[in-house]
Amino acid sequence: MKLVIAVIKPFKLDEVRAALLAFGVQGMTVSESSGYGRQRGHTEVYRGAEYTVELLPKVRLEVLVDDEDVDDVSDVIVRAARTGKIGDGKVWSVPVETVIRVRTGERGQEAL
């Protein structure tokens, strides 16, 4: 099993979620996060004083998938989240040792 993690632009969440649902992904965990990549932050001006805002608001999305679905799920996310402009985010995956469904105690693939 793998955990696919995506950090995307917040306004793209709905599209990504819909695309994953259409692909057959059953659930996900979403959290608000902040960060920056190559686009860095932006500047804001308050009464003439300039502030550099380094960290931009992002959405972090986590999906547990079967090993064989990793590439497809990652592609679905990338397609849905892309605007083509700098700051679209990143998608990566990591191996997962065990997964247990809390309600039933099912383990491994059964729990996905």
Place this chain on the structure above:
Amino acid sequence: MEPFVLDPGNTAWMLAAASLVLLMTPALAFFYGGMTRSKSVLNMMMMSFGALAVVGPIWMLWGYSETFGTNVAGIIGDPFEYFALHNLTDDGSLMAATGVPATVAVGYQATFAIITVALISGAIADRARFGTWLVFSGLWVTLVYAPIAHMVWGGGALSGGGKIAEWLSTPIDFAGGTVVHINAGMAGFMLAIIIGKRRGFAKEPMKPHNLPFVMLGAALLWFGWFGFNAGSEFAADGTAGQAWINTLTATCIASLGWLLVERIRDHHATSLGAASGVVAGLVAITPAAGSVDIVGAMFIGLAAGILCALAVGLKYRFGYDDSLDVVGVHLVGGVVGTVLIGLFANVARDADGAVTSYTWAPDGALNGLFYGGGLTQLATQTVVAIIAILISGVMTVIIGLALKYTMGWRIPEEHEVEGVDVTTHGEAAYDLEPSSGSGASGVLAGAHSKTEEVKA
């Protein structure tokens, strides 16, 4: 002395105007509160509410008497004459000429004293001891506000019949450019220096946490300000109307002026700039409200918007932490309005000296330079502004230093880092994590868990 004749129309308006002006202090709490960081918004708002709570009763006990009581040495009214409003009578009272009872005058003037003290708090955001602020409020209104208000409005040295009027001409301060804005602005300036900079000033970002609060505060201030300026006529008449339309128009132009400076200098016309321009315009038109025509009001608004927008950057150049720009907006705006009266005052009089225009000025005041009055009124207004700056500055330094070496002004550094809201008031403004409201960490009412003792 003519016997008092009640004018119900004027009295009704003055009661409404007093209520409008009182709203300005909670409005200021929002205006200032939105500009602080989220960890100190409650403390900022509490400084306005605290000033209200302290100054209100003091005004009733001795503040009014000290301001409008019988003149002592040209600088103060007799504080015991109307102590706790004893001996208050309508005959010959402040608003007797327009048929408004003395109680209404007391209430109306109370709201001015309250907002003036509250204005100062913007200079010392995030770092002041609340107890010291409350004591300061009481001392400052007694030793600085009331004497200056007496000098300008209560028959003292800066009003008609005073020394300045003898030497030059009668100063014009329709609604409080010297008494309220120069006074509060200078006091804020001195306190900011005495108390010192916030930790991380000009190094760490300290951006406003809630600009809609700032806009809401500016809107409510503007609304209340109609009571402040139009109410200062003490009557529901054409001069009040003139003050009202001047208060509208100067403020509009000042907001545009501020935005223009921002667009050119910073490339963005900001909401904070619009709100700040509104307040700068309101400040500047205050002393001139009833004494300039609509064109004069526009020029005063434009000057205030541009100059105040430029002035708010001075604190970074000179390194004083006037956190929310009390100096840049109130001191500079107050000086702009007070001095420009010397250019734009425009009051028509008949052969007997009676005022025939909607605009009004006290007897002995002259028109401005642009309206045939020569340079005299400009000199008068400049001198009065300087005197107000000096008195307010010196007296505030004395009170501020006295409190610094007795009660102390600063909260401990670690409290400042954690946030004055939690450490001083034991509250947080925002609960953005729903779990913390009902989770296991909650403590039932009555079961106090004292984590840290804050020295008062």
